[in-house]
Amino acid sequence: MPELPEVQTIVTMLAPRVQHRRIVAVCLARRDVLHPIDTDLPALLVGRRIGEICRRGKRIIFTLDDSRRFFVHLGMSGRLMVQPPVDPLLPHTHLTLDLQASSAPKQPVEQLRFRDPRRFGGIWWMGQACCDNGMGPEPLTVRPRQLANLLARTTRAIKNAMLDQSVLAGLGNIYVDESLFAAGIHPLTPANALDGQQIRALNRAIKATLRRALRHRGSTLRDYRDADGAAGNFQKLHRVYARGGAPCPVCKRPVERIVLGGRSTHFCPNCQPFTVG
DNA sequence: GTCCATGTTCTTTA
């Protein structure tokens, strides 16, 4: 569910609400969302203050005041919300952190809650480690030359290459389809067959698509909610994603839906012609 | 009952 714009929206909201607050209690409802599974989370977290919160790919990285870190990945259905303890605890709430009230600007005791019905997401204890191993560059800042080098290394369909987090970290099914449409590139084009002009178009399309999605607070198809439980708005502006059969917003011919790598892929055959060479 | 889903990782195939 959550791709870069959704994850970034949550991080931006979370930062001012949890930064510098002390964790006074930890409730882990089930262990299998925690990695390594035998991590003693209460011992590591209780008494610590939360420092910086940042995003890397689709990961939300929390740095503690002892410079140790953990990250949360939301998987398909994960949510992170900040709410008062009196709010009813919804099913599939796997982790709750009680955050101390601060005295200065009157701030109530609040809880940071992680819910994830499908449990594709989870919490990863990092310690002092860096989590960049095997992760591709950030799509918002990757240089065209770097993008060209990454894509030249593989013959896979460009759609599959862009979904690979070791190529680019943060894109998912929605933003790959939307970026390829904006760039006018057919999703089945072999990644190493893109010419210089297509690479430049794709580089611009990825950044423009992500920035627009960020302005609209991400896409809510079904599960995604921000840190206050509010839906995103960008789904209303999708041009091809989940619009199979609907008219292309540019040429009005029907958007096509195919299955690629076991996942639905949407494109306009007219605006994204298949050309190799 | 069936099919489908925003992600990742392990297994199988070429």
Next chain:
DNA sequence: CTAAAGAACATGGA
């Protein structure tokens, strides 16, 4: 051997 394709994971909604 490597790269790529496919299956599996768990739950809920249509």
